[in-house]
Amino acid sequence: xxxxxxxxxxxxxxxxxxxxxxxxxxxxxxxxxxxxxxxxxxxxxxxxxxxxxxxxxxxxxxxxxxxxxxxxxxxxxxxxxxxxxxxxxxxxxxxxxxxxxxxxxxxxxxxxxxxxxxxxxxxxxxxxxxxxxxxxxxxxxxxxxxxxxxxxxxxxxxxxxxxxxxxxxxxxxxxxxxxxxxxxxxxxxxxxxxxxxxxxxxxxxxxxxxxxxxxxxxxxxxxxxxxxxxx
Amino acid sequence: xxxxxxxxxxxxxxxxxxxxxxxxxxxxxxxxxxxxxxxxxxxxxxxxxxxxxxxxxxxxxxxxxxxxxxxxxxxxxxxxxxxxxxxxxxxxxxxxxxxxxxxxxxxxxxxxxxxxxxxxxxxxxxxxxxxxxxxxxxxxxxxxxxxxxxxxxxxxxxxxxxxxxxxxxxxxxxxxxxxxxxxxxxxxxxxxxxxxxxxxxxxxxxxxxxxxxxxxxxxxxxxxxxxxxxx
Numbered sequence: 001x002x003x004x005x006x007x008x009x010x011x012x013x014x015x016x017x018x019x020x021x022x023x024x025x026x027x028x029x030x031x032x033x034x035x036x037x038x039x040x041x042x043x044x045x046x047x048x049x050x051x052x053x054x055x056x057x058x059x060x061x062x063x064x065x066x067x068x069x070x071x072x073x074x075x076x077x078x079x080x081x082x083x084x085x086x087x088x089x090x091x092x093x094x095x096x097x098x099x100x101x102x103x104x105x106x107x108x109x110x111x112x113x114x115x116x117x118x119x120x121x122x123x124x125x126x127x128x129x130x131x132x133x134x135x136x137x138x139x140x141x142x143x144x145x146x147x148x149x150x151x152x153x154x155x156x157x158x159x160x161x162x163x164x165x166x167x168x169x170x171x172x173x174x175x176x177x178x179x180x181x182x183x184x185x186x187x188x189x190x191x192x193x194x195x196x197x198x199x200x201x202x203x204x205x206x207x208x209x210x211x212x213x214x215x216x217x218x219x220x221x222x223x224x225x226x227x228x229x230x231x
Numbered sequence: 232x233x234x235x236x237x238x239x240x241x242x243x244x245x246x247x248x249x250x251x252x253x254x255x256x257x258x259x260x261x262x263x264x265x266x267x268x269x270x271x272x273x274x275x276x277x278x279x280x281x282x283x284x285x286x287x288x289x290x291x292x293x294x295x296x297x298x299x300x301x302x303x304x305x306x307x308x309x310x311x312x313x314x315x316x317x318x319x320x321x322x323x324x325x326x327x328x329x330x331x332x333x334x335x336x337x338x339x340x341x342x343x344x345x346x347x348x349x350x351x352x353x354x355x356x357x358x359x360x361x362x363x364x365x366x367x368x369x370x371x372x373x374x375x376x377x378x379x380x381x382x383x384x385x386x387x388x389x390x391x392x393x394x395x396x397x398x399x400x401x402x403x404x405x406x407x408x409x410x411x412x413x414x415x416x417x418x419x420x421x422x423x424x425x426x427x428x429x430x431x432x433x434x435x436x437x438x439x440x441x442x443x444x445x446x447x448x449x450x451x452x453x454x455x456x457x458x459x460x461x462x
Contacts, residue, residue: 023292027310027312027317028310049333049335051282051293051295051333052293053282053284053291053292053329054291055286055289055291056254057254058327059286059357060285060292060293060327060328060329061254061284061291061357062282062283062284062293062329062330062331062355063331063355064282064333064351066349079258081258082258083258096289096290097291098284098291098293099293100282100293100294100295102280102295104280107380107381109384109388109459111389112388112389112391112395113373113377113388113390114395114399116377116388118280118297122295124292124293124294126290126292142344143344150338150340153340153347154344156430157342157344157347157429158342158424158427158429159344160344160345161345164345186444186446186447187446189446189448193389194448195450196389197450197453198387198389199387199443199454199455199456200445200448201443201444201446202443202446203440203443203444203462204442204444205439205441206438206439206441207437208438209434209435209436210434210435210436210437211435212430212433212434213417213432213433213434214430215417215418215420215431215432215433217425217431219426222428222429222430223430225430228340228430228434231434
């Protein structure tokens with residue numbers, strides 16, 4: 001009944017894309033850049049590891065770490081003693097960070113060394129990270145980080161107790177200044193190179209999971225859960 | 232003939248490890264850190280993608296990029312128009328960078344959310360990157376970057392011509408302030424959690440290569456080279 005549908009009050013849709021800024025517009029290969037929200041989300045959601053950059057004593061630091069996405073927010077956790085989390089804590093100005101996620105999808109071998117490349121999907125998020133203090137938001141963030149690695153796992157694990165929560169810092173980074181970059185397809189050889197005798201093409205790459213290895217002390221009666229077989 | 236051997240002048244061996252510094256000594260999980268040269272090299276050599284961090288207008292930037300290792304030097308290349316390479320160029324002081332390489336080897340699922348982790352091998356290199364101008368070193372660097380992706384490939388591709396070389400910037404980062412970090416093994420569950428009904432263990436992860444896909448315009452007479460089958 002179209003009449004009824006047309007009368008429904010629909011919530012305002014978030015913009016379909018992120019607003020490009022000076023630092024999210026690439027200086028090269030602009031045709032590979034995307035600001036589409038769904039594209040960004042899908043690249044983030046296919047990952048659980050990010051590389052988090054921050055500045056310490058004027059110099060850049062890049063550390064690999066887990067992250068979780070909840071809507072338009074990314075969360076990173078760590079020991080309250082770890083450097084970026086300590087730097088963000090109690091700092092009302094937050095911590096300037098760059099959070100980058102990269103998937104390699106293929107090795108691109110062209111006839112010319114110059115046109116060698118990778119097929120990849122990456123997301124770069126610029127912004128300011130703030131320490132999360134609200135207990136409920138911290139709980140949601142910690143669950144999201146576990147579920148980012150293995151969807152569904154947070155419900156099948158003992159939640160953090162008071163002591164563990166006290167030892168864990170959580171920082172939040174909003175998805176505002178964001179871009180994705182994607183390369184797909186075969187090599188872009190120059191026309192005059194097509195006849196060269198070198199193999200040209202793509203070697204696809206993807207992460208592969210092997211059969212889960214139970215802990216030595218796991219009760220043999222506990223079977224591999226369905227959410228692991230889904231990997 | 233031991234006498235002869237004892238009389239040989241042996242070149243000074245490079246130190247077996249890198250000297251730890253304030254920023255390569257981790258604030259946590261110190262038992263996972265290593266400064267052993269062979270360990271660092273093996274982690275770097277198993278990779279071709281790094282995350283390069285630098286500071287732009289006071290804020291951190293982290294970009295995924297290819298790299299190559301030649302002895303104690305890492306090389307990164309890019310368009311002469313790309314940001315980090317432009318920043319390093321013509322700057323006698325070089326560009327402060329942090330270059331990080333990470334391999335994920337397994338998802339570590341503990342009974343407690345708190346003890347979830349990854350098995351991983353990472354290397355973090357701090358230092359100053361300088362633009363490489365010497366033509367011979369540039370050639371070696373560009374070959375190394377191609378061979379880091381597919382060992383042996385640089386000999387089976389057309390080398391860069393003058394125009395391509397002019398469009399390519401190369402930066403060098405020496406391996407001086409370097410650390411590796413490695414986690415292996417099963418989950419570190421607390422003793423009081425062992426009896427909980429949650430599956431606990433490790434899901435191994437590794438990159439998997441699929442069969443090479445020839446370019447659409449590849450002469451069918453050109454077979455897949457041995458160095459690709461070796462992947």
